[in-house]
Amino acid sequence: MRYTFKPDDCMVITIPLGNLRDVGEGQLMPEKFTCVFKDAYKVFLRGRPKELGVAQFTIGVFIICVGVLLLLEDSLGHLIVTVPSALFVVGGILTCAAGSSPIMPVVKLAFIFNILSLFWSIIAIVLYGLFLEGYRRYFYDSSEEGHNVFIGLIVVTCVLCGVEFILALVLLYWGSKAVCRPHFNTLPLITIKQDA
Structure with missing residues (x-):
């Protein structure tokens, strides 16, 4: 039976x-x-969503600022990678809001934006890696100071996208405890x- x-x-x-x-x-x-x-x-609050949301928001703002510097230095091609990083900012704001109030639609919306942030961080790392490789091939002989700063900004952005990936994974784990339940x-x- x-x-x-x-x-x-x-x-x-x-x-x-x-x-x-x-x-x-x-x-x-x-x-x-x-x-x-x-x-x-x-259980969701055990994952410290407020603190992680603030970190996610800060990383998103920093990536957008670095993207603006890359736009001023190079071309509009970086706009493709910079603008969708606003997902990190929106995801951070929603995660902070979900940690502050027990309204389940806000928690679910933060969960959705963290899924999008996770996928965008992977795509951004790949795109910035392609930019870095293309830029390195194009300016292989160059030893200009601007060239090194540009490569440094791309590496910093890749590292920040990696940290964003880890933050999104942690937030998805704790968010799934609240959203995915019988x-x-x-x-x-x-x-x-x-x-x-």
Whole structure:
């Protein structure tokens, strides 16, 4: 026979029973017992979404600033990589908002933007790597100071996109604890303990 309901440890109720030998009439069940409820939003807060959201926002703003410097130095080709980095800024703002208020649509929206940020960080690392390789081939003989600064800015941006990738992974892990949960067919786990 298949069980329709199963306990999922979201709510754990512990009822301590008195000792059967020392019990008077009507004293077996206690007046108070403990109930531990694992709220999905509280589990999400363990991942420190406010702090990680601020870090994500800061990295996004820094990448956009470095992208503007690259635009001024080189060409409009860097605009393709710079503008979508605004996903990091929006994702950071939404993650901070999700950490500040227990409104599930905000948590879900932050989760979606963190998925987009994860994929964009991978794409940005690949695109900046292609820019770096193309720039290196084009200016292979150049030893200008501007050339070294340009390569340094691209490397810094790649590193920041790598950090953004790690932040998005961590936020997705903790966000999935709040967003991806069963909504039905679960019962509390009830434990009855008898005193010795």
